[in-house]
Amino acid sequence: xxxxxxxxxxxxxxxxxxxxxxxxxxxxxxxxxxxxxxxxxxxxxxxxxxxxxxxxxxxxxxxxxxxxxxxxxxxxxxxxxxxxxxxxxxxxxxxxxxxxxxxxxxxxxxxxxxxxxxxxxxxxxxxxxxxxxxxxxxxxxxxxxxxxxxxxxxxxxxxxxxxxxxxxxxxxxxxxxxxxxxxxxxxxxxxxxxxxxxxxxxxxxxxxxxxxxxxxxxxxxxxxxxxxxxxxxxxxxxxxxxxxxxxxxxxxxxxxxxxxxxxxxxxxxxxxxxxxxxxxxxxxxxxxxxxxxxxxxxxxxxxxxxxxx
Amino acid sequence: xxxxxxxxxxxxxxxxxxxxxxxxxxxxxxxxxxxxxxxxxxxxxxxxxxxxxxxxxxxxxxxxxxxxxxxxxxxxxxxxxxxxxxxxxxxxxxxxxxxxxxxxxxxxxxxxxxxxxxxxxxxxxxxxxxxxxxxxxxxxxxxxxxxxxxxxxxxxx
Numbered sequence: 126x127x128x129x130x131x132x133x134x135x136x137x138x139x140x141x142x143x144x145x146x147x148x149x150x151x152x153x154x155x156x157x158x159x160x161x162x163x164x165x166x167x168x169x170x171x172x173x174x175x176x177x178x179x180x181x182x183x184x185x186x187x188x189x190x191x192x193x194x195x196x197x198x199x200x201x202x203x204x205x206x207x208x209x210x211x212x213x214x215x216x217x218x219x220x221x222x223x224x225x226x227x228x229x230x231x232x233x234x235x236x237x238x239x240x241x242x243x244x245x246x247x248x249x250x251x252x253x254x255x256x257x258x259x260x261x262x263x264x265x266x267x268x269x270x271x272x273x274x275x276x277x278x279x280x281x282x283x284x285x286x287x288x289x290x291x292x293x294x295x296x297x298x299x300x301x302x303x304x305x306x307x308x309x310x311x312x313x314x315x316x317x318x319x320x321x322x323x324x325x326x327x328x329x330x331x332x333x334x335x336x337x338x339x340x341x342x343x344x345x346x347x348x349x350x351x352x353x354x355x356x357x358x359x360x361x362x363x364x365x366x367x368x369x370x371x372x373x374x375x376x377x378x379x380x381x382x383x384x385x386x387x388x389x390x391x392x393x394x395x396x397x398x399x400x401x402x403x404x405x406x407x408x409x410x411x412x413x414x415x416x417x418x419x420x421x422x423x424x425x426x427x428x429x430x431x432x433x434x
Numbered sequence: 435x436x437x438x439x440x441x442x443x444x445x446x447x448x449x450x451x452x453x454x455x456x457x458x459x460x461x462x463x464x465x466x467x468x469x470x471x472x473x474x475x476x477x478x479x480x481x482x483x484x485x486x487x488x489x490x491x492x493x494x495x496x497x498x499x500x501x502x503x504x505x506x507x508x509x510x511x512x513x514x515x516x517x518x519x520x521x522x523x524x525x526x527x528x529x530x531x532x533x534x535x536x537x538x539x540x541x542x543x544x545x546x547x548x549x550x551x552x553x554x555x556x557x558x559x560x561x562x563x564x565x566x567x568x569x570x571x572x573x574x575x576x577x578x579x580x581x582x583x584x585x586x587x588x589x590x591x
Contacts, residue, residue, distance in 0.1 A: 141524075142524070142525060142537075144524070145524055145525040145526070145527065145535035146525065146534060146535060148527070148535075149527060149533050149534060149535055150533060333533060334533075351566070353500065353564070353566050354499060354500060389531070389532075389533060390532045390533065409500060409501030409534055409535075409537050409538075410500070410501075410566070410570070411500075415499065415500070415532055417499065417532060422531055424494070424495075424496065424498050424504070424560070425556075425557070425560070427494040427496075428506070428552070428556050429553055430493070431490055431506075431508075431552075432508070432544075432549040432550075432552045432553050433549060
């Protein structure tokens with residue numbers, strides 16, 4: 126993706142055009158899943174932090190959820206721990222879970238520090254804090270010949286979210302930064318997929334937007350062309366006809382569930398674009414794929430009805 | 435569809451009904467402005483245009499996201515379909531599905547007796563606007579004539 130120099134004229138136009146967007150989204154909650162290059166490249170990290178600070182300043186309520194897969198992989202490699210993967214999920218024993226918690230904790234504090242440097246009042250949270258993410262163990266059904274369920278260890282799913290803590294932080298203009306660890310019924314910690322946590326959090330808060338940052342331009346069709354706009358029904362079709370595969374699947378599963386459960390729109394954006402977050406939110410064009418709930422995409426039905434009377 | 439036109443949009447749109455940099459702060463003012471200008475250009479009643487655009491808008495927002503809206507109305511005694519395009523100076527709140535205010539507004543006024551035409555026009559408009567290249571080119575147009583040329587040249591894929 127090439128970066129064109131922006132003229133002064135363009136800059137002032139973008140800034141003055143931002144006001145109606147700011148007005149539209151003032152007071153609204155955005156859950157942003159942060160990961161990929163945007164989380165590792167220094168320039169992108171800085172632009173992300175500035176974007177979040179700006180959103181918070183103009184009255185939007187950003188909540189950051191971060192992953193840490195690559196960093197976890199790195200630490201485990203250093204520890205000479207070889208992980209087993211089932212259905213794309215890492216079998217997580219106690220030793221691995223300790224490593225996971227360590228890496229995520231460090232990343233969390235780093236992100237909090239980064240945001241604070243750029244003017245936010247960020248607060249790092251784990252799902253254990255205030256017991257806000259209730260997790261349940263994931264049980265994979267047996268595959269192939271084995272008749273017993275596969276034990277993934279400390280890999281969990283979100284059971285439910287108690288959003289009181291987040292509301293409290295939002296009400297005082299803090300920016301919560303959440304690491305994807307939840308607590309089971311016995312007080313044990315589970316590692317949960319960050320895209321999943323972001324989606325469930327957006328649902329629990331009935332957020333205006335769920336924004337998933339990726340290392341791709343967005344969702345691509347079978348010819349590799351970017352799909353800029355889609356409804357929940359379109360996404361269901363993609364699952365059926367094989368348009369989505371690999372890393373996009375958990376993101377789109379999360380997206381689909383989110384728009385079906387009250388989140389107005391989901392944006393899968395290219396985290397490698399500087400200021401991608403701002404561009405997505407404060408300009409009419411985005412930098413990825415926007416997914417709307419079917420509830421909000423009734424234009425064609427309304428139109429047919431209008432013309433048929 | 436007439437042979438000289440690639441799509442129904444350019445068939446009913448004319449450069450005189452393309453207005454860039456219109457200064458309005460609300461949908462109400464937008465509809466009034468459009469009603470007045472169409473009255474000037476086509477002699478139709480501004481009040482009737484506004485009333486009918488509103489009754490469709492109240493059924494459900496005609497904004498389709500990405501800064502685009504497609505307000506439309508059926509008008510009694512209208513002799514021929516009229517399309518109009520407006521680019522407001524400031525993006526207008528339009529209750530869009532993605533929450534974003536609107537920057538590109540294509541109007542359609544249709545005579546009472548041709549229902550399929552309206553549905554076809556709007557489906558084509560939605561398809562046309564769903565192309566990011568089209569949207570970028572449209573936003574780069576600086577005068578009504580180039581907007582008209584752009585719509586004229588667009589071919590459904």
